Amino acid sequence: MSRFRIHRPFEEELAKKADEFSMQPSLSTWQGVEKSIAKTRSIQTFWKISILTLSILAVIGILFIQEDRRTANSQATEAGILLLNPLADLPLANENSQASNVNPTKSVGLTKKGGSLSTLAQEETAFSAVDESKFGAEKIFLKNIRPKGLRIAYKAEHANGAAPIRFRKRPAGNKNRDAWYIQANFVPAYAYRNISARTDYARPLEDTKKQLDKGISGFSARVQARYHFSDRFSLAFGLGYTRSGEQVGMAPRINSSVYDALAEQYGYETSEMNAPGDITYYTNEYSYAELPVTLYSKRHLTPRLSLSTGLGLSLAYMMRTNARCYDYRVDHYVNNPEFFRDWSIGSHAQVVLEYSMNTRWSLAAGPEFTYALLSTYRNYYTLSQHQFSMGMNFGVQWKLFDVTKSRLAD
Amino acid sequence: MRDEISLIEACIKQNRAAQQKLYELFAPKMLGVCYRYASSREEAEDMLQEGFIRVFQKLDTFRFQGSFEGWLRRIIVNTAINIIRKYQNLKYECDIDSAEYTPAASGDVIASMYTREVIDLVRSLPNGYRTVLNLYAIEGYSHKEIADMLGINESSSRSQYTRAKALLAKRLEKIEAFGITEHVKVSHP
Numbered sequence: 001m002s003r004f005r006i007h008r009p010f011e012e013e014l015a016k017k018a019d020e021f022s023m024q025p026s027l028s029t030w031q032g033v034e035k036s037i038a039k040t041r042s043i044q045t046f047w048k049i050s051i052l053t054l055s056i057l058a059v060i061g062i063l064f065i066q067e068d069r070r071t072a073n074s075q076a077t078e079a080g081i082l083l084l085n086p087l088a089d090l091p092l093a094n095e096n097s098q099a100s101n102v103n104p105t106k107s108v109g110l111t112k113k114g115g116s117l118s119t120l121a122q123e124e125t126a127f128s129a130v131d132e133s134k135f136g137a138e139k140i141f142l143k144n145i146r147p148k149g150l151r152i153a154y155k156a157e158h159a160n161g162a163a164p165i166r167f168r169k170r171p172a173g174n175k176n177r178d179a180w181y182i183q184a185n186f187v188p189a190y191a192y193r194n195i196s197a198r199t200d201y202a203r204p205l206e207d208t209k210k211q212l213d214k215g216i217s218g219f220s221a222r223v224q225a226r227y228h229f230s231d232r233f234s235l236a237f238g239l240g241y242t243r244s245g246e247q248v249g250m251a252p253r254i255n256s257s258v259y260d261a262l263a264e265q266y267g268y269e270t271s272e273m274n275a276p277g278d279i280t281y282y283t284n285e286y287s288y289a290e291l292p293v294t295l296y297s298k299r300h301l302t303p304r305l306s307l308s309t310g311l312g313l314s315l316a317y318m319m320r321t322n323a324r325c326y327d328y329r330v331d332h333y334v335n336n337p338e339f340f341r342d343w344s345i346g347s348h349a350q351v352v353l354e355y356s357m358n359t360r361w362s363l364a365a366g367p368e369f370t371y372a373l374l375s376t377y378r379n380y381y382t383l384s385q386h387q388f389s390m391g392m393n394f395g396v397q398w399k400l401f402d403v404t405k406s407r408l409a410d
Numbered sequence: 411m412r413d414e415i416s417l418i419e420a421c422i423k424q425n426r427a428a429q430q431k432l433y434e435l436f437a438p439k440m441l442g443v444c445y446r447y448a449s450s451r452e453e454a455e456d457m458l459q460e461g462f463i464r465v466f467q468k469l470d471t472f473r474f475q476g477s478f479e480g481w482l483r484r485i486i487v488n489t490a491i492n493i494i495r496k497y498q499n500l501k502y503e504c505d506i507d508s509a510e511y512t513p514a515a516s517g518d519v520i521a522s523m524y525t526r527e528v529i530d531l532v533r534s535l536p537n538g539y540r541t542v543l544n545l546y547a548i549e550g551y552s553h554k555e556i557a558d559m560l561g562i563n564e565s566s567s568r569s570q571y572t573r574a575k576a577l578l579a580k581r582l583e584k585i586e587a588f589g590i591t592e593h594v595k596v597s598h599p
Contacts (some may be wrong), residue, residue, distance in 0.1 A: 009517025009548040010575070017520060017528040018548045022438040029434055032459045034426075037466045041424050115506055247515055 189391025191218035191244035212249025240290035250333040284323035364395035461489035539574030
C-alpha cells in the first residue's frame with residue numbers, strides 16, 4: 001500500500017499544464033526533417049522507376065515468347081515438310097538409341113506441325129548438322145539427331161506420302177534479329193574526376209586539389225536486357241551499381257580552434273581537425289544506383305567471335321557518400337551531403353570482344369570508359385567536378401530464346 | 411477536420427508544401443512534449459526531428475480513425491523514449507530519505523503556477539523519475555505499458571513514479587513557502 005495519498009487533481013493539473021506548453025523549434029530542425037524525407041522521396045522515385053523498367057522488360061519478354069511461339073508454329077505448319085528423301089529403310093529409333101547409331105548416309109526428313117518449342121529446338125540440331133553443299137541433296141550427313149526428332153520426321157513423312165523435298169537454310173545474316181539477351185557485366189575500374197573552379201576565389205583550391213588528389217579503384221556492375229533489332233545493332237537497358245571516388249589531400253587554412261567555433265555555428269563535427277599546412281589524406285567514395293541504356297554495334301570477325309562497340313547514357317542516383325569537400329564558410333574540409341547532387345547523368349563507351357560458346361551463351365571482355373555529364377556537386381558549390389573511370393568490362397550473355405522468327409522463314 | 415484529412419492525404423502523396431504545413435502545425439506542441447523528456451533544448455529538437463521523420467515515414471499507416479494529434483504524439487513520445495534509452499541512464503540519481511515525513515503532491519499548487527514553471531519543475535527531476543512521471547501522469551500510460559516501453563519491471567515503474575511524486579511534493583511544498591526560483595534549477599534554452 002502506498003504511503004502517499006493519491007490526489008487525482010495532481011495528475012490532472014499536471015497534464016493540463018503540460019498540454020498548454022509549446023515551444024517554437026529552430027529552423028534547422030525542419031531542415032533536418034526535410035532533408036531526410038526528400039531522400040526518402042528520391043529513393044521511392046528510384047525504386048518506382050526500377051520496378052517500372054523491370055515490369056516493362058518482363059511484359060516485353062512474355063509477349064515476345066508468345067509471339068515467337070505463334071510465329072514458329074504457324075510457319076512450321078504452313079511449310080509442312082522440310083527435308084529430303086523418304087525414309088525408306090531408316091530404322092525407327094527408340095528412346096534409348098544414340099545419335100551416333102544413325103546411319104550417316106541415310107537421308108532423313110524432319111517436319112513439324114504446330115509442335116512445341118522443345119521439338120523445334122530438336123529440329124534446330126538437325127539443321128545445324130546438315131551440310132548440303134558438302135554432301136548434296138541426296139546424301140545428307142546427320143549427327144546428333146535425337147530419337148524423338150527422327151520419329152516425328154518419320155511419322156510426318158508417312159502421313160504426307162511423298163513429301164516435296166525442300167531444304168531450308170537460315171538466310172544469310174540476321175541470325176540475331178529479334179533476339180533477346182540477358183547480360184551481366186562487371187567492370188573493375190580506375191576512378192577519378194576532372195575538377196574546375198566556378199569562381200575566381202576558388203582557383204587556388206582547384207590548383208591545390210589537382211596537386212594533392214589522386215584516383216582510386218572502383219567498379220561497376222550491371223544486369224541488362226539486350227534486344228537485337230537487327231543482326232548488327234542492339235539496345236541494352238537495365239539496372240546498375242557503381243562505386244567511384246577519389247583520394248583527397250585535406251589541407252585546411254585555419255587552426256582547429258577557429259574552425260571549432262565556426263563548426264558549431266554550421267552544425268559540423270569538430271573532430272579530426274588538423275593544423276594549417278598539415279595534409280591529411282582521405283578517400284571519398286560515392287555509391288550510385290543506375291539505369292543504363294546502351295546502343296551496340298556488332299561486327300562478326302569469325303563465326304564465333306565478334307566485336308561490339310557500345311555507347312550509352314545512364315541515369316544515376318547517389319545512394320550514399322562519405323565524401324569531404326571544402327567549405328569556404330568554415331575554411332575546412334567537411335562532410336556535408338547537401339553539397340552533392342542526388343541525381344546525375346553519366347555516359348559510357350565500350351569496345352568488347354564477344355565469344356559465342358554455343359547458341360545461347362557468350363562471353364565478353366573489353367575496355368570501358370565512363371564520364372559523368374553533370375557535376376558531382378550542386379551548381380551553387382564553388383567547384384565543378386565530373387567523375388570518370390577507365391576499366392575493363394567483363395560480361396556474360398545468355399540468349400533468351402534459341403528459335404527466332406528468321407529460322408523457319410524462307 | 412476535413413482540412414486536416416486533406417493535409418494528411420497530401421503528405422502521404424509526398425507533397426512537400428503539405429509536409430511543411432503539417433510540421434508547422436504540430437511542431438511547437440510536440441517540441442513541448444519532447445522538452446519534458448529531454449535534458450536540454452538541443453536534445454528535445456533532436457527528438458522532434460527524429461520523431462517527425464518517423465511520422466512522415468509511417469503516415470500511410472494512419473487509419474484516419476481517432477485523433478491524428480494523438481497518433482502523432484504517440485510516435486513522438488516513443489521516439490523520445492528510444493533516444494532516452496539509447497543515451498541516458500534511466501536509473502534515478504538521487505535517493506529520497508526513507509520519508510518519515512512525505513508531503514502530499516498538491517494539484518492546487520500546480521494550478522497556481524505558470525506553465526513554464528511546472529515544466530521546469532518536471533524537468534528538474536532526475537531522468538528516470540521524469541520519464542516515468544511524464545508517461546504515467548501526463549501521457550496516461552499504465553505502469554505495465556511503461557515497463558514494456560522502458561524495459562524495466564512494472565514494480566520499478568510504480569516505485570519510480572511514487573518517488574518522483576514524493577520529490578515533486580517536497581519541492582512544491584518549498585515553492586509554496588519560498589517561491590520557485592530557489593528550488594527549480596534547470597537550464598533555460
